[in-house]
Amino acid sequence: MTRKFVGQATARLDGPAKVTGKSQYSADVDLPGMLRGKILRSPYPHARILSIDTSAAEALPGVHAVITGQEKEYLIGRAICDLPVLAGSEVRFIGDRVAAVAAENTDIAERALDLIEVEYEELPAVFTIDEAIAEDAYSVHQDMPGYEGAFHHPASPKVANLSAYMNWQHGDMDAAMAEADQIFEHEFETPFEHHGYLEPNASVADVKADGSCDIWSSNKSPYMLRIQLAKCFELPAENFQVHMNCIGGDFGGKGNPFDAPVAYLLSKTTGRPVKVVMTYTEELMAANGRHASKIKLCTGVTNSGKICAMHLDGWFNTGAYAAFKPLPTLNLHGVDQAGSCYRIPAIDLNSNIVYTNTLPAGHMRAPGGPQVMFAVEAQFDLIAKALNLDPAEFRMLNLLDQGDTAPTGQQWVTVRAKETLQAALDAANWNERERGTGVGYGIGMYERGTIGGDCSARLILTDKGEITVEVPIPDPGQGTYTAVQQMVAEAIDGQLDQVTIKPVSTSNLPFDFGVGGSRTTFTMGKTTIDALDKLKAQLADSAGLSGEWQGGTLMAGDQRLSFAELAAQACAKQGGDIIVDEYAKLPLQPEMVDTNFTAQVVKVRVDMET
Secondary structure: OOOOOOOOOOOOOHHHHHHHHOOHHHHHOOOOEOOOEEEEEEEOOOOEEEEEEEEHHHOOOOOOEEEEOOOOOOEEEOOOOOOOOOOOOEEEEOOOOEEEEEEOHHHHHHHHHHOOOOEEEEOOOOOOOOHHOOOOOOOOOOHHHOOOOOOOOOOOOOOOOOEEEEEEEEEHHHHHHHHHEEEEEEEEEEEEEEOOOOOOOOOEEOOOOOOEEEEOOOOHHHHHHHHHHHHHHHHOHHHHEEEOOOOOOOOOOOOOOOOOOHHHHHHHHHHEEEEEEEHHHHHHOOOOEEEEEEEEEEEEEEEOOEEEEEEEEEEEEEOOOOOOOOOOOOOOOOHHHHOOEEEEEEEEEEEEEEEEEOOOOOOOOOOOOHHHHHHHHHHHHHHHHHHHOHHHHHHHHHHHOOOOOOOOOOOOOOOHHHHHHHHHHHHHHHHHHHOOEEEEEEEEEEEEEEOOOEEEEEEOOOOOOOOOEEEOOOOOOOOOHHHHHHHHHHOOOOOOOHHEEEEEOOOOOOOOOOOOOOOOHHHHHHHHHHHHHHHHHHHHHHHHOOEEEEEEEEEOEEEEEHHHHHHHHHHHHOOOOEEEEEEEOOOOOOOOOOOOEEEEEEEOOOOOOO
């Protein structure tokens, strides 16, 4: 079926404003009387704060407030609240927030930071996974079990500095391993990785006299931010109204409060709006990224190359705080996708998250997935080489077929793993690939579905058949707004310029989970189309007709009425625009009946002289 818009290349809805500089980001927000905020960060990986002297900074002309966490240490987080807004007694990584200044401009604020005197007592620190779980390791968090949102798995290993543990099992491991002719054991490590988005995190807070607060933030989950701020400061969520701006890249890194709570405290203290913008240096020293990992794999195979069983022990460095992870388990659920493209009769996957005195990690595209898939695919290459099998042949032998059960027990309606790999191999001319010194090839397979979560939308229809879709989430750059515009235009047999996408603040629509987990096109699209179905039914009722909608045409007996005709009639009858709201309460982790397979083939050439 050929569609007019869906699946076709169209101009990005947000493209013109971005390339002409008209798009507004959080750092662009400029309010009357606004002050600039800056943050003093810890120079030590682990230390006790003995004293803070802010008197010289407070005396600097142009400074309106200097705040610390010594009087009250507020804790914030997405699932677990273990991150101080400003450290009150202890700092746990180089970059931990210690004090903040609000001043007339950034230069004055930075000079004020230099005048703050902090006396520290250095404490032992742990930096690597091995150091953190050693028997004599110093605890990064003495109070960890008492944090709000702390998660404990009954089978958690008894090791120091463990933040969270999860396990996924399927099949009879002992019996499956017994069928193996050879057992391969390998260990792989991956480093910490920053998302590399162009826009640094920025937050603006404007606390009013009545205690309400307007927030602008580089945050892809505005409703969650509102909840986190309310919980942190023990206030009703309705006190906070989060406004949406453009977000300059995300890849998982823009779901956290970052400095919004600091901006709130500075604004509350001064009675004026305050803007806090991270520098790129601060981004690299204090923003969350992908967890460094150590992955231990034990895989049993037959001499013919059939995989019998796999045991994975994954260790992930969450850094000084776990506050940047949104799931209640505080874990990385991409770990359960280890080997998920393959037919593995028995599997045992363990994910261990540990605290260290390093930069806190959070979610980065497919959290946990790239680390384990790197390890699995690298090991498969080593196994194929040991068995004298072509790497592609080894994978084809073990990839899922239609009707197979995935390693952790899922059964999908459509399985096209082999077709996906074959397409990549054909595109890379695998069978005619270049051989020789300095040339290498890599193969990677990945499987990923999507998540759900609550979603809302509002449609506003005019008598000209034009629709404004009010949405509760930003578009960080993946094209969600354009996709929704295409869906609506397709569904009414209209034109793209008939459909406007309008992001609104958290006071306008019900709760939405936010951007993440590849959910937005699915959830936003579904909710919008459900709202459109309600609108179509309302138009038919207004005309006193019953029938079946075929795209943008109502088939009512012998009558064929267009969406535009019915819109004009209904709006005239009502005396104005027609508004339809839709709210979908979808499970966050829906049972996926289908998934997506991805294959990559990479050719690498190394200059052997350099």
